[in-house]
Amino acid sequence: MDAAKSSGAGMVTATATLVCDRARAVASRVVDPEIPVLSIAELGILRDVRLDGHRVVATITPTYSGCPAMRQIEDDLRSALGAAGFDEVDVVTEHEPPWSSEWITPEGRQKLAGFGIAPPGGEIVCPRCRAGSPRVVSRFGSTACKALMACRSCGEPFDHFKKF
Amino acid sequence: MSETILSTAPQGAPDSDPSNPVQALIAHADDNLIVAQRLGEWISRAPELEEDIAVGNIALDYLGVARALYTHAGQLEGNGRSEDDFAMRRPEREFLNVLLVEQPNGDFSHTMVRGLFFDAYQVELWADLSGTEDTTLAGIAGRALKEARYHLLHTSSWVIRLGDGTDESHSRAQTAVDALWRYTAELFEHATSGYRDIWEKVVGEVLDEARLQIPDDPYQRTGGRRGFHSEHLGPLLAEMQWMQRSHPGLEW
Numbered sequence: 001m002d003a004a005k006s007s008g009a010g011m012v013t014a015t016a017t018l019v020c021d022r023a024r025a026v027a028s029r030v031v032d033p034e035i036p037v038l039s040i041a042e043l044g045i046l047r048d049v050r051l052d053g054h055r056v057v058a059t060i061t062p063t064y065s066g067c068p069a070m071r072q073i074e075d076d077l078r079s080a081l082g083a084a085g086f087d088e089v090d091v092v093t094e095h096e097p098p099w100s101s102e103w104i105t106p107e108g109r110q111k112l113a114g115f116g117i118a119p120p121g122g123e124i125v126c127p128r129c130r131a132g133s134p135r136v137v138s139r140f141g142s143t144a145c146k147a148l149m150a151c152r153s154c155g156e157p158f159d160h161f162k163k164f
Numbered sequence: 165m166s167e168t169i170l171s172t173a174p175q176g177a178p179d180s181d182p183s184n185p186v187q188a189l190i191a192h193a194d195d196n197l198i199v200a201q202r203l204g205e206w207i208s209r210a211p212e213l214e215e216d217i218a219v220g221n222i223a224l225d226y227l228g229v230a231r232a233l234y235t236h237a238g239q240l241e242g243n244g245r246s247e248d249d250f251a252m253r254r255p256e257r258e259f260l261n262v263l264l265v266e267q268p269n270g271d272f273s274h275t276m277v278r279g280l281f282f283d284a285y286q287v288e289l290w291a292d293l294s295g296t297e298d299t300t301l302a303g304i305a306g307r308a309l310k311e312a313r314y315h316l317l318h319t320s321s322w323v324i325r326l327g328d329g330t331d332e333s334h335s336r337a338q339t340a341v342d343a344l345w346r347y348t349a350e351l352f353e354h355a356t357s358g359y360r361d362i363w364e365k366v367v368g369e370v371l372d373e374a375r376l377q378i379p380d381d382p383y384q385r386t387g388g389r390r391g392f393h394s395e396h397l398g399p400l401l402a403e404m405q406w407m408q409r410s411h412p413g414l415e416w
Contacts (some may be wrong), residue, residue, distance in 0.1 A: 096303025
């Protein structure tokens, strides 16, 4: 009797884990609306996905205080999870600890460079010709997280994702 | 009926107790909201395109800090007030921002000097609050600290460039320092003296490099933290809150 009970409970737990894994996979594929080659998981914005009964609770963290994409990301998470059959979704914003550009995954950094944005940390090289020591055109770029640089070798301007 | 919508708190002198954590959050949020609104006035009018983008970016950071602080204040207070209630539905007397941030933009050097004074203060404030026991506030402060350092880098480099520039830019920057210095004591009204000393050292080094003088006049104005504002806040709020005042509860 006891054995049957515990194996039943084990099955419930296993199912819950599968469902949670699926929700996490769906949430992880949501992309940043301003850098659409990167997912919010690769950016380190998606902190946690868990189940609370039938509800999916996704925890995100803002990059910059003024990042206007946060609301969009929240909406995108709801619609992606909704399309995958998760009708009840809570998106929680957590501030502590604050996001750091070090949370961007190695794959995320490669994708940034491939997209023409020099990733944060380390030497800043031109994403086109790989030359170093670019000129800073503007400390503030097209989004809060980027600065505008120009290559001294090939002359091309490019975005740099700031170390933060 | 309309009065209950227009004001979410009782009329009269606001309760301005700096040791009250909700009041302190509102005061810091107000600083950031008002300076963001001021900076927004530069958009499409800044001296160059990069600067237009820079002031817009900086204003967005301030606005984001204000929103996070208002939301947190509303949660701590527990009366269901939202960030919009704080920003859009309070009258002037309930705003607790320092007088410095509501001062008009003036010319570009004026805005950069105001930014230098404010950013140097915010770097100290956020460094202090990032270690607080309130973990939500600590997280907001930790992120704001990195942003404030970047803002300070920007404003101080402009103050140096303008102060140590042409005769014209120097004289304009000095006029700005003379006009705004009187609003700096208020930044440290509720802080221990050590904070002002650190601030004066940071700001003093920038002003030295910019060949700018701190005015001799010891006169200082305060009152913002108690809801007593200069004549400049009212028109700013009138413009910012116009939509909610004309169409209470409007969403879009």
